[in-house]
Amino acid sequence: MNEDDDRFRDAIRAAREAPPPPRNGHAGGDGNGRKSGNGVVIECREVVKAFSGHTVLDGVSASIPRGEITVIMGPSGTGKSVLLRHIVGLLLPDSGDVIVEGMSVPKLNEDELLELRRNIGMLFQDGALFSSMNLYDNVAFPLRQHTKKSEKEIREVVMDRLKEVGLAGSEKKMPGELSGGMRKRAGFARALVMEPKILLFDEPDSGLDPVRTALLCDLIKEIQRKYQSTAVVISHDIKAVFEIADDIVLLHGGKVVEQGPKEQLKKSDNQFTAQFLQGAVSGPLGMD
Numbered sequence: 001m002n003e004d005d006d007r008f009r010d011a012i013r014a015a016r017e018a019p020p021p022p023r024n025g026h027a028g029g030d031g032n033g034r035k036s037g038n039g040v041v042i043e044c045r046e047v048v049k050a051f052s053g054h055t056v057l058d059g060v061s062a063s064i065p066r067g068e069i070t071v072i073m074g075p076s077g078t079g080k081s082v083l084l085r086h087i088v089g090l091l092l093p094d095s096g097d098v099i100v101e102g103m104s105v106p107k108l109n110e111d112e113l114l115e116l117r118r119n120i121g122m123l124f125q126d127g128a129l130f131s132s133m134n135l136y137d138n139v140a141f142p143l144r145q146h147t148k149k150s151e152k153e154i155r156e157v158v159m160d161r162l163k164e165v166g167l168a169g170s171e172k173k174m175p176g177e178l179s180g181g182m183r184k185r186a187g188f189a190r191a192l193v194m195e196p197k198i199l200l201f202d203e204p205d206s207g208l209d210p211v212r213t214a215l216l217c218d219l220i221k222e223i224q225r226k227y228q229s230t231a232v233v234i235s236h237d238i239k240a241v242f243e244i245a246d247d248i249v250l251l252h253g254g255k256v257v258e259q260g261p262k263e264q265l266k267k268s269d270n271q272f273t274a275q276f277l278q279g280a281v282s283g284p285l286g287m288d
């Protein structure tokens, strides 16, 4: 355990104790940030996407319930990141539809897309920090781009978010000076500055050791609770998935094999689901 881990722990404790920020026009939850009531936040309807003739998504239909943490799982290369990029309109489906808060994302114009992205916090698989900016400027970036806040106001938000992820004191560091885990958490802080209602995390836990993965899972749960957000998390880590997921969407072969509450999938008699969730070598899933 080092100082960095201690700060991370303190940050989680603080996030747990802090009252949720006021939120305009957001459907309230039950006080624990769970089950806000009115249904589905993101819906993928028969989404088909091919790259150079190679079909990656072959009619994906999935629903993401409000105020919960949904984990998308599936073998590497199965299209999990591609699916997430459809939700923010970075990719458009060849056919089918992606509905976010009742709006068809492929039909949005540039301004509407910007507005949508303002309400979505996205952590990309590689953290996607700007390598030429220090940590502070990286986290401040969405606020400078999307809001008219003064530098003083921006500073308050940025320092709060950095504290939340246990990176207070590191704000002058460049991404190249950070460990992989720190870069993930910095990406996390940046995803949170706009206080988004929807959080999309692409493998926040990859490349982390088990202790840091557990801490990060705690942080995801606490942040989701605090902001009463709807979270979609892509993860390969079965232990982490069982820890944080309310619901699981299992992707394979361009389709959703199964989706539903975690407890339901744990008991599933679908061979693929069973093999995947148990990480077993024998079963329908090979290395192809």
Ligand SMILES: Nc1ncnc2c1ncn2[C@@H]1O[C@H](COP(=O)(O)OP(=O)(O)OP(=O)(O)O)[C@@H](O)[C@H]1O
Pocket (backbone or CB within 6 Å): 051, 056, 074, 075, 076, 077, 078, 079, 080, 081, 082, 083, 125
């Ligand atoms: N912009 C793109 N252009 C061409 N092909 C792409 C593009 N984005 C993704 N692909 C292809 O789509 C497939 C699915 O990629 P994706 O990154 O979604 O996989 P993944 O499920 O996230 O895998 P991993 O678990 O390894 O991150 C891969 O074959 C990838 O090469």
Ligand SMILES: [Mg+2]
Pocket (backbone or CB within 6 Å): 080, 081, 082, 125, 202
């Ligand atoms: Mg991916």
